[in-house]
Amino acid sequence: MEYAALVDVYRRLDATASNNEKTAILAGTFADADADHLPLLVTLVRGSVFAAWEPDELGVSSSLATDAVVRATGVDADRVAAWEEASGDLGNAAARAAENATQQTLFSTPLDVRSVVETFRETAGYEGAGSQGRRVDAVANLLSRADPEEARYVVRTTLGHLRVGVGEGTVRDAIALAFLTDLDPTDPDSVSDLPDGAVASVERAHQVTNDFRVVATTARDAGETGLADLDVELFRPVGAMLARKADSLAAGVDAVAPAGSALLEHKYDGARVQVHKRGEEVRVFTRRLADVTAQFPDLVAAVREGVSADACILDGEAVGVDPDTGRPVPFQEFSRRIKREHDVRELVEAIPVALYCFDCLVVDGESLLDAPLDERLARLDAVLDPVPGDIERAAHVRPGGEADAEAFYREAVDAGHEGVMLKNLEATYQPGRRVGTMMKVKPTMETLDLVVPRAQRSSGRRSDYLGRLFLACYDAEADAFREVGRLSTGYTDEELEALTARLEPLVEGREGPILDVRPEVVLEIEYEEIQASTEYDSGFALRFPRFLRVREDLAPTDADTLDRVTDRYESQSA
Ligand code: AMP
Numbered sequence: 262m263e264y265a266a267l268v269d270v271y272r273r274l275d276a277t278a279s280n281n282e283k284t285a286i287l288a289g290t291f292a293d294a295d296a297d298h299l300p301l302l303v304t305l306v307r308g309s310v311f312a313a314w315e316p317d318e319l320g321v322s323s324s325l326a327t328d329a330v331v332r333a334t335g336v337d338a339d340r341v342a343a344w345e346e347a348s349g350d351l352g353n354a355a356a357r358a359a360e361n362a363t364q365q366t367l368f369s370t371p372l373d374v375r376s377v378v379e380t381f382r383e384t385a386g387y388e389g390a391g392s393q394g395r396r397v398d399a400v401a402n403l404l405s406r407a408d409p410e411e412a413r414y415v416v417r418t419t420l421g422h423l424r425v426g427v428g429e430g431t432v433r434d435a436i437a438l439a440f441l442t443d444l445d446p447t448d449p450d451s452v453s454d455l456p457d458g459a460v461a462s463v464e465r466a467h468q469v470t471n472d473f474r475v476v477a478t479t480a481r482d483a484g485e486t487g488l489a490d491l492d493v494e495l496f497r498p499v500g501a502m503l504a505r506k507a508d509s510l511a512a513g514v515d516a517v518a519p520a521g522s523a524l525l526e527h528k529y530d531g532a533r534v535q536v537h538k539r540g541e542e543v544r545v546f547t548r549r550l551a552d553v554t555a556q557f558p559d560l561v562a563a564v565r566e567g568v569s570a571d572a573c574i575l576d577g578e579a580v581g582v583d584p585d586t587g588r589p590v591p592f593q594e595f596s597r598r599i600k601r602e603h604d605v606r607e608l609v610e611a612i613p614v615a616l617y618c619f620d621c622l623v624v625d626g627e628s629l630l631d632a633p634l635d636e637r638l639a640r641l642d643a644v645l646d647p648v649p650g651d652i653e654r655a656a657h658v659r660p661g662g663e664a665d666a667e668a669f670y671r672e673a674v675d676a677g678h679e680g681v682m683l684k685n686l687e688a689t690y691q692p693g694r695r696v697g698t699m700m701k702v703k704p705t706m707e708t709l710d711l712v713v714p715r716a717q718r719s720s721g722r723r724s725d726y727l728g729r730l731f732l733a734c735y736d737a738e739a740d741a742f743r744e745v746g747r748l749s750t751g752y753t754d755e756e757l758e759a760l761t762a763r764l765e766p767l768v769e770g771r772e773g774p775i776l777d778v779r780p781e782v783v784l785e786i787e788y789e790e791i792q793a794s795t796e797y798d799s800g801f802a803l804r805f806p807r808f809l810r811v812r813e814d815l816a817p818t819d820a821d822t823l824d825r826v827t828d829r830y831e832s833q834s835a
Pocket of ligand 1: 501504526527528529530531532534548578619655682701
């Protein structure tokens with residue numbers, strides 16, 4: 262398949278704001294693709310050549326991509342930078358540079374989809390001295406064979422940001438439409454007729470595999486039955502099951518398990534980890550599916566010592582411990598362990614880790630996803646030989662009544678934990694889903710996880726820093742971010758400095774004093790109230806937002822959604 266044909270799909274996607282039309286464009290493309298191209302297309306339409314769980318990244322920053330554009334077109338760097346600033350996108354600048362190219366390749370074969378994917382995948386594997394230069398060469402080589410439209414999308418794919426408004430849900434629906442129904446995949450009206458069951462089976466298969474390549478191919482070759490047979494595999498992380506917030510302990514207990522079979526656990530303030538073990542081999546993945554095994558040799562050792570199963574997947578929270586007091590350290594402190602990939606020994610001693618296990622997804626080759634929590638925990642207990650302070654079951658209780666539950670909650674908070682989790686013991690494990698059978702209760706003001714799409718410098722003493730930040734929630738339907746307010750308080754000087762350093766490389770353009778920032782950084786924000794407002798494009802404004810912390814563990818699309826903000830707003834006035 263020629264790359265130009267894929268570019269044509271991108272242009273059609275870009276030309277419509279209608280989600281149904283986008284779905285039909287994708288479904289038609291998937292239905293027409295041959296067996297070799299289908300797995301390539303399902304990731305390319307979201308600007309990636311990897312499945313969600315794969316550890317690789319292209320490793321090409323926007324300044325390296327600019328070098329590649331300059332190298333391929335002969336247009337000088339200042340002009341490329343000016344075009345980028347004017348249009349807010351290096352892809353657009355690359356298209357202009359290609360139009361104005363001063364050097365033409367003498368002969369060139371048209372780009373094809375497969376070789377573009379192969380080049381990107383190879384590039385991701387470059388390591389060591391000279392790897393940056395080799396990456397620039399590889400991208401420049403593609404660009405020198407690209408026409409302006411192709412150049413636009415090669416660069417956007419290089420940066421992992423395609424700007425055609427295709428979210429995971431759109432790809433999911435398109436796979437269902439293309440392969441699980443008799444509806445005309447190219448007709449946008451078909452999308453409204455998509456059976457819920459077809460969508461749900463693609464969704465589940467994706468949460469279990471985190472790989473649309475496997476999902477699309479299976480849907481095509483083996484339909485819904487084939488999708489249902491897809492299961493967890495060791496060393497391929499599964500989407501973590503997520504909790505909803507409860508407004509109070511009593512309301513949460515009622516909501517989670519109306520029939521009275523609730524389990525309460527400490528809510529630890531650390532990092533969600535999924536531990537995969539086979540024999541002596543142990544891998545640790547974060548909630549964002551990143552492999553952090555190298556950062557946690559102590560956790561790996563604890564799993565080898567405390568887990569007797571030969572093969573299993575455990576779900577739990579890794580918490581940093583103060584070696585002097587034995588109390589949990591604040592998450593900010595612990596997050597240093599997640600970031601430090603090399604020379605970890607010193608930090609292992611300064612901030613030892615404890616793993617609190619609270620679920621078990623596989624034991625000795627048997628998937629437990631469809632078993633009730635009760636049974637999964639029994640299996641966990643059977644394979645876990647706790648090493649206190651290193652690896653343990655999460656502290657838990659089955660409260661006899663409200664007073665029991667209250668006492669446990671107070672004890673959790675007094676011990677320095679965030680609050681408690683409430684769980685329905687009959688619930689199955691729903692990978693990647695935020696479920697009503699698991700709820701969290703914390704004794705704080707309301708919080709939201711929000712993305713920073715624009716920023717401005719502070720005034721006065723802090724004018725070197727980006728301290729006035731716009732906050733946005735995620736509009737999952739449109740795959741876009743909608744602003745809900747502006748933040749200017751809550752950070753210490755050190756936090757502000759670190760945040761500025763994190764945001765500055767993401768600046769993509771400016772309008773007067775306001776900088777456009779690539780929406781990547783997620784902040785946890787405390788606020789007093791949500792008001793209706795015409796000032797922001799979400800239709801809402803937060804009253805008194807305060808910075809709590811950076812959520813490096815969340816992807817921008819994990820931010821709280823516009824639906825949730827709307828719900829919170831409505832429940833306030835209820
Ligand atoms: P939040 O990140 O505020 O949405 O809260 C949910 C997170 O709490 C989970 O993703 C886990 O990382 C963490 N957590 C801490 N303790 C537990 C527990 N006992 N059960 C489940 N999740 C827990």
